[in-house]
Amino acid sequence: MHLARLLLPALLILLLPAAPAARAADPPVSEATAECIGCHESATPGIVEDWRRSRHSHAVPAEAIKADALSRRISAKSADGLPGTVVGCAECHTAFPEKHADTFEHNGHKVHVVVTPPDCARCHPVEREQYAGNLMANAFGNLDNNALYQDLVGSVNGFQEFAGGKLSPHAPGASAGAESCYYCHGTRVEAKGMHERETSMGTMAFPTLSGWPNGGVGRVNPDGSRGACTSCHTRHEFSIEMARKPYTCAECHKGPDVPAYLVYEASKHGNIYQAMNKSWDFKAVPWKVGKDFSAPTCASCHASLLVAGEGTVIAERTHRMNDRLALRLFGLPYAHPHPVSADTSTIRNRGGLPLPTELTGEPVASALIDAKEQEQRRAAMQKVCRACHAADWVNGQYARFEDTVKDTNAMTLSATKVLLSAWEKGVAAGPAQKGSPFDEPVEKMWVEQWLFYANSTRFASAMAGADYGVFANGRWYLSKNLRDMLGMVELESRSRGAAPPLK
């Protein structure tokens, strides 16, 4: 039996989960990155560990580009200029130093705090380009440069002082915005000089950034670029698993204005995901329908490169999130075809308002995609549906969905008419009376009609999360709120003597 003992070393090697001898030499880390880690391992240990778990800490772009087209994760056209080391701290935080207004001297390196899409585009140029055409990349300007939306923002975020029997509105401060709308839309981050701070390494100087911190999807960066790849590809693990799971999208798509995640959670797709995802492969590229996952997440339908088992492409990867969407469910105030340009701040309706629809519901056709483009996008999405569903199932679902878009737009129109009557009767002051359309009780009910209840009903329809769309936050409130608006207008009219008592 002492032979067994002789064999032990060989046996033990066999028992190791992955034989280290078979692994290639550790991929090279740049000298600059090694220096960063030298200090940050103790200064900010959490993010160093995040990075160590990341693909970036193991992948060498100049090598990674050799992978076959479907499984390649970088989209640079050639290896020229790609790092020959792993993608570490320095590869991103010291790229293009002259372009970043927040570049500063830090222990002998020209470091910038805010890594931006152009930095990522060194390896991922196609994704960056797609994303630049995404509404999300323009989310700051689309909100900030729209006077009507700014009026709404002010009515939500501004402090209201009560004195003399009246509420006087104050403009919201920067913190209020940065913590609410602009957390998701992105802030404008600008370098405003330097400041000194005590650190464990002594006094050091750092750039002073306005609008910081922020990781919003449309962040305006110190290099002038727009967007933050890290909104979805969370620092510093940049995990594709995380980006593909629905919690990432849920950070900004859970409120009643755009309750995509809540609808998903209530849907059959969400049920399957929640029950079964622990055994799915969220890292596989391309993503194999049925094999790697058995129900879609947000990413499956809206972004990922999907293939059938044998490698047939079902959907191309896109970072322009509406590539498979004909209609924009988010009512402004009506659902409408998606805008042609990702910059929507220049759209004007016939009434001169910066809205993609008239107040009567008609879309501003010139600014929106035409029927042919709508059909192409619808077809792209339906191809994804048909990976699991028969065409009749898919067509039936779409027919209902399109009915629901019409129904909910009609209910928004009814609410708009009630609001107009409120303005006419003088129970609220609208634009014609030089008032904001967002600050009085009946006006806020009108906002809820389209922003919460019509939107929620449409999302519940599109993604088949029926339970959410009835009593949780959909049709029940859509009809109740409309009736309540009328009730309030009547009551106010009578109480003001503008209408006679009924009895």
Added chain:
Amino acid sequence: MHLARLLLPALLILLLPAAPAARAADPPVSEATAECIGCHESATPGIVEDWRRSRHSHAVPAEAIKADALSRRISAKSADGLPGTVVGCAECHTAFPEKHADTFEHNGHKVHVVVTPPDCARCHPVEREQYAGNLMANAFGNLDNNALYQDLVGSVNGFQEFAGGKLSPHAPGASAGAESCYYCHGTRVEAKGMHERETSMGTMAFPTLSGWPNGGVGRVNPDGSRGACTSCHTRHEFSIEMARKPYTCAECHKGPDVPAYLVYEASKHGNIYQAMNKSWDFKAVPWKVGKDFSAPTCASCHASLLVAGEGTVIAERTHRMNDRLALRLFGLPYAHPHPVSADTSTIRNRGGLPLPTELTGEPVASALIDAKEQEQRRAAMQKVCRACHAADWVNGQYARFEDTVKDTNAMTLSATKVLLSAWEKGVAAGPAQKGSPFDEPVEKMWVEQWLFYANSTRFASAMAGADYGVFANGRWYLSKNLRDMLGMVELESRSRGAAPPLK
């Protein structure tokens, strides 16, 4: 040391997770199913993979019936007529072709689209029978054949047009219903002739189905049967794990009308489930309390066959979901003992209304289970509780719960009295005034009183999700809404001159 090398093959076999040589030959797939897969592998790859992961793709019913009684998953009495192949596409989609009005010729097979409970009953007759006695199997008719409920449905789903200072209701279209109430309750699916469609195999003909798609629990099928096993046993993996996890029930039990899932999530049981379930065994049959799982899911308390470690049966499997429930918490408008018959559409109270309770709260005793049956069902549930809890704990919990049922019914009665006073004072038009009881603001508040707040408070009590039942959607609103109803009646009365000003 070269002996080690000699031994390697033997060692490697030992290292394999399951020695393939020890596995039986692959179970037989029917020729018809093989043909289906031949095309559908590329036509709808997702569902073919789902099925491949399923127990159906491995189990041969004629063999599976030999398992011992507790661990058997099929309930057919004999092997006669059971498939000798695995349960594939053809075994279900071509069963009893003459009975299915949606049977059509498809590549030489008589296929039907909508697989129904009688198809499943070939192997699972006991479960089908139990489910037929379940309220859920009758959910379509119980809603569709009740004029009062239809009035409520119309007030929720119908478009309202504003003109001449008034809102005029329109009846909802089929899409609105199919996307909301009937998503869960089930639609009526009928074959309405055939239509042709281009496919990757050329032009083919398919049956045209009304009410399609749908997977609601009370679906009326083209073979006349009621229900869809796949509501909970999701196609095409039919995973018992998924049916046992709470997300399946949550698809239809999450709204404020029946917030069972939200209450569960907030409860100690839900906490344990969420934190620890990754190491539980959701596939074991029978399901061993404490060993396979350490806190109940919906299925544990309401459906599953539960045993103690040594095999003692704690609860028999049931698919009649109220077998362990004495009281129906869902107020119509008051909580009441469960109905005797799963078809509730014929119940009438003394006032002739199709409700299981009077408007004063008294149950319609003749249609509801008696005290003895209530006691038996309560005892069945308490036996489940006592697998982990001492009897005093269980009794204390039940005593509180029964108090809460009384309290919330009393709060519904108060709200009903306020509504009656509104009708009397003429500030809303009720049935006596030939109006709907569901369409005016104070009436909608009354609906919320029992449908949302009383129900939510009761569910929070029954399942000990206290935090949900206070401020989230329970007692706070139950008392606030009642006070608001009175405030509105008073305000309307005064503003209409029906009541004198107070000062």
Added chain:
Amino acid sequence: MHLARLLLPALLILLLPAAPAARAADPPVSEATAECIGCHESATPGIVEDWRRSRHSHAVPAEAIKADALSRRISAKSADGLPGTVVGCAECHTAFPEKHADTFEHNGHKVHVVVTPPDCARCHPVEREQYAGNLMANAFGNLDNNALYQDLVGSVNGFQEFAGGKLSPHAPGASAGAESCYYCHGTRVEAKGMHERETSMGTMAFPTLSGWPNGGVGRVNPDGSRGACTSCHTRHEFSIEMARKPYTCAECHKGPDVPAYLVYEASKHGNIYQAMNKSWDFKAVPWKVGKDFSAPTCASCHASLLVAGEGTVIAERTHRMNDRLALRLFGLPYAHPHPVSADTSTIRNRGGLPLPTELTGEPVASALIDAKEQEQRRAAMQKVCRACHAADWVNGQYARFEDTVKDTNAMTLSATKVLLSAWEKGVAAGPAQKGSPFDEPVEKMWVEQWLFYANSTRFASAMAGADYGVFANGRWYLSKNLRDMLGMVELESRSRGAAPPLK
């Protein structure tokens, strides 16, 4: 090759996940515990299995105390008096029998039903001491001994009877409280004699307990102690994994009054947790930032002992949950510095009300921690933040948060002024009119202003769950509700003739 066969037994031992031969003898179970298990294995199998999975069933305190300081899980100063057996049923349920008023004779043992902090303190004295200084340990008395809060509780939980056109309030019964507020705050559990009950072992006598069952954080126990360790360390697995996951805290911190969990779920931290936690180590002590987990849970920031990879302590373990919190976000009705004493029932503001702030928002400084203590607690929390975030990020986040505390307090002040005007105009009856401040519609709106909307906005700010703090339950309602309050006061005034019609 037959040598391979000879070697098989040795090989098989190597292949076992943990060689039993190498394991120490099974740790000793006390005779008393063995007796408990003898019956309870079949009487309550679920909890016996829970315990078998627990650390308690394997750890011998007299041995466990020898672990090094950072990884030790018990805090007794010496092994004297520590059990030399594992911690089984008897070790807790028969400890200090003379001190527990619910001790009863049970099969020859002096057993008590309600295990209390002093029982746990045998091994965990430091944690017990810390927890005694926690607001949570005083949650029963802080609610029950505060007349103002009791008025609020009554207005929420009490039945309201409608007669003669009026609603008359009734005091809530014990069940209503135990199922709502006191589920989390804890009940007063008292032994009220004995009762007999049939069991599978024949008729047995058990103590009758008032307020039972309950597992609230501030439970008053039959031994006079306060708190229940099992609120968070759930019986009978007492899993540190469960206590560290956010679902435990969510049991009581999910409603709109204190929506910490919902905010967390919407935050980047919550996103990372939800997507990635399946591969984290929730059992490691100490808890290594970045290695064991890559985003904080509630426990990480508020309770756990955290170290950097190399063992540097980032935060000391604490069971006084506000040790790292300067400000109490929970408005009463304004956010304020944390109270000095965990017993807040004796605090009085200048108006004599049992509140930590004046109605104008000024804190009752004498009862609250001073600026220096605030700074220390803020620094303790920021040190946790800085394990992953640069100081500028942390400082920026805190600056916004402190602005938001001011903003939301200001919006509460505006609402309070509107309420005062309502009382002055006689459209509601406040304390000066001998009315409750909580029972009329405009008063309930005022409660929602601070209890729901200001609190929610602050939690969303503190934990960066922006989406929750805008439309889900934050700033939108904070501004809408304030405007609605004024609208209601004006409408009521006009309708009562207290104000002239506007036209």
